[in-house]
Amino acid sequence: MNAARLQALGLDDVAAKLDAGVRLSFDDGVRLFACPDLHAIGWLANREREKRHGAKTYYNFNLRLEATNVCTASCLFCSFARLRPGDPEAYTLSLDQVLDKLRQRASQPLTEVHVVNGLHPDLPFSYYLDLLRGLKAIRPGIHLKCFTAVEIAFFADTYGMSDEQVLRELMAAGLDSLPGGGAEIFAERVRRKICHDKADADRYLSIHRTAHRLGLRTNVTMLYGHIETNEERVDHLLRTRALQDETGGLQAFIPLAFHPDHNQMRKLPAPSASETLRVHAVARLMLDNVAHIKAFWIATGVEVAQIALWYGADDLDGTVQEEKIYHMAGSRTPLTMTTAAIRGLIRAAGREPVERDTLYNVIEPAAALVADAAGPLIH
């Protein structure tokens, strides 16, 4: 990318700021979203990505569990939730059923269990505490990344506790970090329309702030490609950046593509691949204080996730193994990938695979699982 091209696009000042380590502004972010040349944005984002991580691309060996899809909220974009326990396709796993999913994987060198659920109106708080204790009893060393800030707010309101009390009790039972789900788009205009009956942006951010103060690390997501404007995307990024300035507790930012199948926003098209690449790139450029931008392959599609590794992303999430939220919304990605398959995809994209744990400590993968040849997708 030469200087004349950046100048012709009106991005020479943005490039100069990045060179000088000067933070990009709201207006810069809006211009990056509006720029007609996606590849110029990607080129800038890739420079920032490589400054931080070189060719390294992170993944982990994780297991995703969704213990119930019964949910009192009515988010228009959601294809996963069922309102009442008796509804067709509603399910709530018993604790033993949840724990069995981990027991069945005794031979896998898992480092993380990621749990998110619907907001079930009738389960006791002890269900969640016992779930954490049970998972830790089976695999004491495993990292439990469980419950979005929206779930934490729901627990507090349902069981009559403060957000901090909820977090403290969950931590005492084994909680290690919070995932980033539930952020959607922070702007009030959008939340009123698509997810009016769950925790608002201030509560979401406040719960992450409290979690960081208590010593937990967290992630933040952004659901893009529906009714949000570019200005609202930039606002979302800046609120994320401000939280990180304050606490330093965020590990990764995860753009999540809206999927239109089987939900109340099905008349909208899914975001295009170029939109997905642009969102990852602009996130990398705006979030100068967040270490990792994740291309969650379940949400982007595998091939687009590979390309995103040249558009600002440095992480692909992990093996996942069980995922319902995106697959009920029409995702055609595999349900799981082996670590060998993930490593192969990263290498095929021209990047260097690095296995990490949830806290981004690099770990040596089990030799038997890292043959980079194309292998079966399931362990």
Ligand code: SF4
């Ligand atoms: S997105 Fe989450 S809170 Fe909203 S309806 Fe779906 S499961 Fe419930």
